[in-house]
Amino acid sequence: MFRRRATAISAFAVFSAVSVILAGCSAPGSDDKSSGDSSGPIKIALVDAQSGQLSSLGAWELKGARLAVDEWNAAGGVNGRQIELGVFDDQGDPTTGTNLARKIDSEGYIAMIGTAESAVTIAMAPILKQAEIPNITSGQSPGLVAAGSEFLFLNGPTSTTYDETLAKHIVDKQGTKSIAMITNNGSYGKGEHDAFLKALQSRSVTPVADQVVTTDQKDFSAVLTGIRQKNPKVIFLGAEEVESGLIVKQARDLGITATFAGAAPQGTPVFIDTAGAKNAEGTIVSSPYLGNDISDASKKFATAYKAKFNEEAELHGAKAYDGTQILLAALKTSNVATGKALADAIRATKYQGLLGNFAFDTTGVGISATAIGTIQNGKLVAAAG
């Protein structure tokens, strides 16, 4: 009798353990084995979440990178060598990421695109630094800069830039001082929390509420009811697409009419779909890529993207496209160098991209400006004025 109950409880332990192990060890993706010699294809790894809650990011990244690689391959590759893009699934999990970092090193990949998750990239950074594999990430946490690796580059601005621009718009321009914050305790949310709070403090604004949620949370009634009583004008969101969307949906159900504001995730279709277009209306977004109609380059990119994948291009695809273009340009100028020489070539690359003019500084940040947009009729558009 007692054995049975013990089984039930140990089964619970097994259940939890199995979930962790499954998240940890399976790594579907390319398993090609060829050495990193100077003939044959140039091997570039793309590491991103291809499964799990963050997989939409990974899917966009893959499309952006794939588009850039295919364009180069169609034009004859780099120095006559084709580029081979190996795809690895990190499941948005840092442990899986570190395993993959060793894997791409041992399989002779010379550079890496991704990941879109700051926490995963930060976990991978020391291994990639040791292996001298340059990495162009789509993460934006200031923690990436703090990692201090000369092999780590960002294909966009850090949270500091996003949130400084956002605070400037909300506080300085609109004169709103009644601001609440909801951030999650993941790497991205933590970066957003610190960056936005700092931007507010430099303007002597204290948020009326500063709530932290977990990355896995589904019900936000307690947090939102507390915020509703403070009646803020603007609620800042520092969480990924799906979670932010759920927060907005539940907030509107609770009768909160405040405007939401955030950085890159709040401008994506996944956020808008999850929240519902009506609920997301008016959300203020700080982003380096406000839409596909901003410039000739972005129109061309969006057309090619649509033709290839039959869906609308958005920020993350554009970021990965830019990052991959920079990497390939650096490979070309350096005559397919590897290791430190390739990292130096990336740092020296000046590139006019979809997100702006890339000029890397010593910290690996290439872009240091964002623009303000708002969501109108379910689409992100540049803010008037």
Place this chain on the structure above:
Amino acid sequence: MQITLQTIIGGVSLGAVYALVALGFSLVYRTMGLVNFAHGNVVTVGAYLASTFYLSTKLPFALAMLVAIAVTGLIGLIIERVLRPLENRDFDLMLIGTIGFGIVLDALVIMIWGATGRAVPSPVPSAPIEVLGLRIRTYDLVVLAIAAVATVLLVLFLSRTKRGAAMQAVAMDHEAATAVGIHVGRSNAIAFMIGAGLAALAGGLVGPLLYVSPALGGTLGIKGFAAAILGGFGSIPGAIAGGLAIGILDSFTAGHFQGYSELVTFLVFTVIIMVRPTGIFGERTVNRA
């Protein structure tokens, strides 16, 4: 006070979903003594099926749910049929077998629907009801009502029908049940089928509340399993009480402990289980093997 009440309301609707997941776990456990580790993945499959029929083929939500329940019920039957040769031989292999099925279902979901996920608009679009400053989503009421009806039907089936009574008999003593001519395999198959159907019901209902992605069932599976243990594994009222308790507990810890809420939820859970290892409605009579 208002925050407290609103927090309870928020916790109850997810709690009802956890309860449905817990019911599926408990039903299979009380009948076979087996923990079905594929249960969380069946929830995901159910959520995808319901949302696919609702969004793509534009079936009414209720009909889409019924189709999803039927299809996942079939999946339950298949799992049981494959595992049947192991029944009463190697219990551990059966456990591993369900884990294997979970991985297969997970992979199938990603192959069929992709890894990205989808948002499901609420089938009850009307505005939340406002009572004394509290806002109650109409859809939450629908979820609660359906969960209640499903529970009542399940209890009636187990206590009033011949087939249900046979299942109870198998749960109590499968050798004696076999001796009086009850088909144990069929009993198990029905338990698996109903369990999978309940998983689809939970998944389909939770779709419009959350975001349907391959990761959906993982969280619900863990919470539902914890709910089943908390209520007393194998107990039907226990599953309901456990589900609601976990939902409300989760909601409260989120408000008070913010980033550490998950930790506190499971700490409280652990303490309760230590004090009362059989759970709230722990039954010892259904134990077997």
